[in-house]
Amino acid sequence: MKKSLNLLMVGLISGLVSVFAYHQLSLTEATKITEKEVEAPQVQLTSSSRLGFGAEAPDFVTAAKESINAVVHVKNVSIGRQPRSILDLYFGGGQERRAVRGMGSGVIISPDGYIITNHHVVQGATEVEITLNNNKTYAAEIIGEAPENDITLLKINEEDLTYLPFGDSNNVEVGEWVLAIGNPFNLTSTVTAGIVSAKARDLDSKQGVFQSFIQTDAAVNSGNSGGALVNTNGDLIGINTAITSQTGAYIGYSFAIPSNNAKKIVEDLIEFGRVRKAVLGIRGIDLNNQVAKELSVGDAQGFYVSSIESNSGAEKAGLKEGDIIQFIDQIKIRKFSDLSGYISTKNPGETVTVDYTRNGKPKQTEVELIKLALYRINEIGLEVTNASKDELKTFDAKQGVKINRVLSQRLNAEQLEGILITEINDQKVNSIEDVERIIDQKTNAEALKITFKASKNDEKTYIFR
Structure with a gap:
């Protein structure tokens, strides 16, 4: 009996040991499986860092x-x-x-x-x-x-100065890191960093002056106006010029004149003393979804040509009303500020390649740019253009230029647009070149005396101080 009891105890103990050993073995295998399962997302996280999420911050020091x-x-x-x-x-x-x-x-x-x-x-x-x-x-x-x-x-009269040569603003990319560098209030220098938020921003086309700014989120305040916008290589890609703020202080975005546009202006001022503007010779409207539906066109991006100027490069190149400009020299045209911003870097007489669609079919042509036949008398806010022989005949005038647009809110556009200016400062004007010459000769302190001709018997002279 005692022997049987001993055998029973040995068997029970052996069974318990077997169960315990099997339980421990199961836990070990489960742990191994769990560890393998945890490793998988770690590999995915590592691979995501290759896309730039774990990349080091750019070095702005140089x-x-x-x-x-x-x-x-x-x-x-x-x-x-x-x-x-x-x-x-x-x-x-x-x-x-x-x-x-x-x-x-x-x-x-x-x-x-x-x-x-x-x-x-x-x-x-x-x-x-x-x-x-x-x-x-x-x-x-x-x-x-x-x-x-x-x-x-x-x-300034000095030599061997440290300077920044112009970079190529056409190569600027949205999301690219940039530095805004200024010298405000004699603080020696200030440097702020940000990214390019957008390109070809137009802030004030209401006055007929189409702009094309680089938008950034680098902090720029009033004392930084005129400072440099550079990329991480130290290339000058813009001139900081404006912020949009109700308080006059930086609130999250600022704007810079692209370096290609600034370079063209500087070269013109040095060589000609004024800016020579080139144009395609077209008028039109930006496309969006609503405009595309109204015009019954398939494209929701691009510049829709509504009219072609006579004897312009666009007319000679075969562009027509209804064409939709998509690219100029491989620069994507989403809106007019893209187009005007790029053309502003060119000179009259240069040729550009225009890619466009007509009735949904892609086409391409070469357009020779012409000089803008407009002049703005900025002191009083008038834009003038050359008057045709028929227009001179209508007003019974021997000479004069036509007021194309009133830019100043102080003047009555309905009364002035379309009439003639026949004399400025007692000198007869036959063309916008005459207007430009007379304005350039005038000193800042000198008043502006202008003779307007509204009809055959209606000619009046006003003095602007």
Whole structure:
């Protein structure tokens, strides 16, 4: 009996050991399986880092070092006289008084002292003072101005300066890292970083001036106007010029004039003293889904041609009303600011390749750009064009230019658009070249005397001060 009991206990113990061993073996195998299952998503996370999610932040140090010494502080100085007596008040005497009207930044673009800045920074200046990053100060000469593009070209007498050559803004990509470099309020320099948010932004086409800005989220405030926008290689790809803010301070996005446009303006100001504008010779409208439905066209992107100017390059190249421009020199045209921004980098006489669709079929042609036959009298806000013989005959005029558009809200567009200007400052005008010559000869202090002709017997002269 005792022997049987012993055998029973041995069997029970053996069974328990077997169960325990099997349980431990099962736990080990389960752990191995679990570990293998956890490893799988780790591989996926590692592979996702190859797409850039785990990439290191870009190094801005080199670009900043190469750029800050080429960005200067620009001071707009006005000089007047403070009357000390009643005689000074009437006869113009008194103590000379200098006042700072505005400040901003500028970019040295050549070793011999050419500097580009915003026109609004130095507008109305009697003197312009430049302070380099090493605190040396110079008097600057205004070489040329392009108010419509918010560009002014300055020059200081110095050699072997650190400068930034223009880069190619056509190669800028949305999402690309950029630096905004300024020299505001004599703080020596400021550097902020961001990315390119958009290209070909048009902020104010209501006045007939189509713009094409690079939009970034790099912080730019008023003192940074005229400073440099550079990429991580230190290439100058834009001139910081504007922010959109109800408070006047940076709120998340800023705008820069593309370097290709700024370069063209600078070259024209140096060579011709003014900006020569090239045009295709077309008018039209941006396409979107709603416009495409109204026009019964299949494309929801591009520039729809609504009219062709007579004797223009577009007419000679065979473009017609209803064509939809998709590319110019392989640059994608989604809206008119894409088109105008690119054409603004070209000169009259140059040829561009235009890809377009007509009745849904792709076509291509070469267009020779012509000079814009318009001139804007910015002081009073009038745009004029050459008058045809028939138009002169209608007004019974021997000479004159036609008011094409009123740009100033102070003037009555209904009364002025379409009538003639026959004389400016007592000089007869036969063409927009005459208007440009007379305006260029006028000093800033001189009044503008203009004779308008609205009909055969209605001719009036006004003086604008």
